[in-house]
Amino acid sequence: MLRDRSGTVLLTALAPAVWGTTYYVTTQFLPPDRPLLAATVRALPAGLLLVAVTRRLPHGVWWWRALLLGALNIGAFFALLFVAAYRLPGGVAATIGALQPLLVAALSAGLLGERLRLRTVLTGLAGVAGVSLLVLQAGARLDWLGILAAIGSAVVMATGVVLSKRWPSPAPLLATTGWQLVAGGLLLLPLSLLVEGPPPHALSERNLLGYGYLTLIGAAVAYALWFRGLRALAPTQVTFLGLLSPLVATVVGWLALGQHLTPVQLLGALVILAALVIAQTQPRRKAGLPGAELPEVDFADAEPVQEQRPHSTVS
Numbered sequence: 001m002l003r004d005r006s007g008t009v010l011l012t013a014l015a016p017a018v019w020g021t022t023y024y025v026t027t028q029f030l031p032p033d034r035p036l037l038a039a040t041v042r043a044l045p046a047g048l049l050l051v052a053v054t055r056r057l058p059h060g061v062w063w064w065r066a067l068l069l070g071a072l073n074i075g076a077f078f079a080l081l082f083v084a085a086y087r088l089p090g091g092v093a094a095t096i097g098a099l100q101p102l103l104v105a106a107l108s109a110g111l112l113g114e115r116l117r118l119r120t121v122l123t124g125l126a127g128v129a130g131v132s133l134l135v136l137q138a139g140a141r142l143d144w145l146g147i148l149a150a151i152g153s154a155v156v157m158a159t160g161v162v163l164s165k166r167w168p169s170p171a172p173l174l175a176t177t178g179w180q181l182v183a184g185g186l187l188l189l190p191l192s193l194l195v196e197g198p199p200p201h202a203l204s205e206r207n208l209l210g211y212g213y214l215t216l217i218g219a220a221v222a223y224a225l226w227f228r229g230l231r232a233l234a235p236t237q238v239t240f241l242g243l244l245s246p247l248v249a250t251v252v253g254w255l256a257l258g259q260h261l262t263p264v265q266l267l268g269a270l271v272i273l274a275a276l277v278i279a280q281t282q283p284r285r286k287a288g289l290p291g292a293e294l295p296e297v298d299f300a301d302a303e304p305v306q307e308q309r310p311h312s313t314v315s
Contacts (some may be wrong), residue, residue, distance in 0.1 A: 005233075012229025013241045015222040020248025022218060024256055029210025031200050035085065036192035039078040041211050046219035050178030056171050058165055058179055065167055066176070072160030074223075078184070079191055080153035081176025087146025091135035094246045096150035098131035099124075101279070103158035104239040111162050112235075120236060120279075125165025127243050127275040133268025135246050157241065167237045173231065177224045240279035243272050270296065 031039055050059070058066045084093040102124035109116040143275045171178040203211075247269055253259040 006095070008229060008232045009237070009241070011225055012233065013244055015226040016242045016244040017248045018218055020224040020258040021252055022214065022260055023249050024252045025210050025213055025218070027211055028256075029206050029213070031203070031207060034196055034200075035082050036079070036188060036196050037199055038211070038214060039082065040185055040192045041315055042214040042219045043074050043078070043181045043188060046215045046223075047178045047181025047183075047185055049215075049219055050174050050224075051182060054172055054175040054178060056175035056178075058171075062171070063181070064171065066179035067183045069160055069164055069167075070180035071187055072156045072163065073180055073227040074184025075187030076156045077153050078188060079161070080149045080156065084146050084150035084153060088150060089137065089141065091132075091137050092142065093146070093150045094135045095128065095132045096147065097154050097247070098128045098243060099151075100154045100158050100161075101127055101236060101239045104161050105236050107162040108165075108235055111166055123240070123275050123278045126271055126278075127240065130268045130271030130275060131243060131246050134250055134265050135268075135270060161230065161239055163237050164230050168231065173228055174224055177220075177227050180227075181219055181223060218295055220221040237280055241274055245277060247272050 026035065026038055081093070081097075084096070102121065105116055105120045105124065108114045171179075200207075226238070229241070250259075250261070250265065252267070254261050
């Protein structure tokens with residue numbers, strides 16, 4: 001059981017690790033100043049591909065649930081992240097985004113009936129501190145609209161994560177992933193055309209390679225792994241893995257772009273790794289007597305077995 005859970009954590013961690021390469025791919029392979037186009041191409045073709053492969057469409061309440069989850073996890077998240085990226089330094093946006101585990105823990109208490117433990121809060125604050133040490137630069141300019149957009153992107157993604165756990169899909173994983181990617185991509189498409197205009201007429205082989213990577217690896221594979229983790233693990237555990245994205249982005253910048261790493265950044269990286277390890281470990285519980293009521297625990301400490309958590313489903 002422990003080995004299976006560790007494997008699930010490692011596979012889920014691949015998703016934010018892949019997302020950490022997005023900045024490098026966008027700046028080195030894609031046309032400049034087209035982030036909404038990149039987000040649309042990343043989501044919509046991948047979703048259509050998964051829907052075509054699985055040949056499954058939503059039915060009943062899952063039409064509006066897929067639309068809402070796709071908007072939260074992908075469409076609205078990318079749109080708000082786009083605004084934050086343009087109006088804030090990357091370090092500020094990443095630091096605000098690191099609040100997501102705390103938001104997920106709070107929403108889990110409200111929507112899933114879980115207790116918010118001090119251990120989770122302190123680990124979340126450590127994660128924010130680690131990201132700020134890693135990417136935040138002194139004298140970074142602040143823009144209130146950008147700050148609100150960054151907070152909004154963290155809130156919508158956290159809400160999508162918790163609702164994904166509250167509404168376990170009866171469909172296969174790839175089908176559910178495809179529905180959300182299509183919904184998010186359809187939300188981004190008109191916004192991309194309105195803000196950035198039509199796509200460039202001529203794309204180089206390098207551009208096509210970058211878009212292909214974002215579509216197949218950055219969306220189809222990464223989101224499937226992410227949603228697979230949400231099915232098997234607690235949402236707080238999964239969202240803490242998102243701290244890997246700024247860490248991987250910094251490492252890729254150091255290896256591929258020759259960027260300099262300071263001792264403060266190395267300290268931030270160690271703090272992030274420590275927060276990740278603490279978030280994925282859970283204290284051992286004493287076996288209860290037959291018929292005894294289990295103590296109430298929060299998602300960060302709970303065994304992530306869906307069948308044992310009837311309050312996390314909706315009739």
